[in-house]
Amino acid sequence: MAAGGFCKLPDSTVVVALNLPGPAPDGVGGVRVLVHAHNRARALTRLRNLGLRAVYLRGNAAPPTPDEVTAVLHHPDGLIWRTFPQNPVDAPELWHPIRTLLRRGTAIRV
Numbered sequence: 122m123a124a125g126g127f128c129k130l131p132d133s134t135v136v137v138a139l140n141l142p143g144p145a146p147d148g149v150g151g152v153r154v155l156v157h158a159h160n161r162a163r164a165l166t167r168l169r170n171l172g173l174r175a176v177y178l179r180g181n182a183a184p185p186t187p188d189e190v191t192a193v194l195h196h197p198d199g200l201i202w203r204t205f206p207q208n209p210v211d212a213p214e215l216w217h218p219i220r221t222l223l224r225r226g227t228a229i230r231v
Contacts, residue, residue: 126184127161136193137164137178138185140205150204152222155189157199167200171223192216 125139135158142151158164161178168176185193193201193216201216 124183125178126181127164127178128184128190130190134159135161135164136185136190137161138183138189139168139176139178140183141173141176152202152204153189154202154219155185155193155200155216157193157196171200171219 125137127135127137129135137156137158139154139156140151141154154168156164156167158167165176165178193199196216196218198218198220200219202219202222203214203216
């Protein structure tokens, strides 16, 4: 199960953030996915339609930060990702559109 969370925006839409484990057995190389949608169910449906069938959101343990909300709202698709930083001191990676993750052929365990 993926950790994640959501936040409701003033225009009654939501931003959902999910931490998905990477393909390595120890989960190293996981990704954080952000989705902007009308409600939580529709956000998860958008991910399931892209092939991430077993994605569920339980609770609100890791909601999106204000910077993440700004990033997803300024992206035309409203669906972005980036890898987890291996070292918290390193500069964070820039956000990528979801199609680049799916094009890479990287398997994501959910």
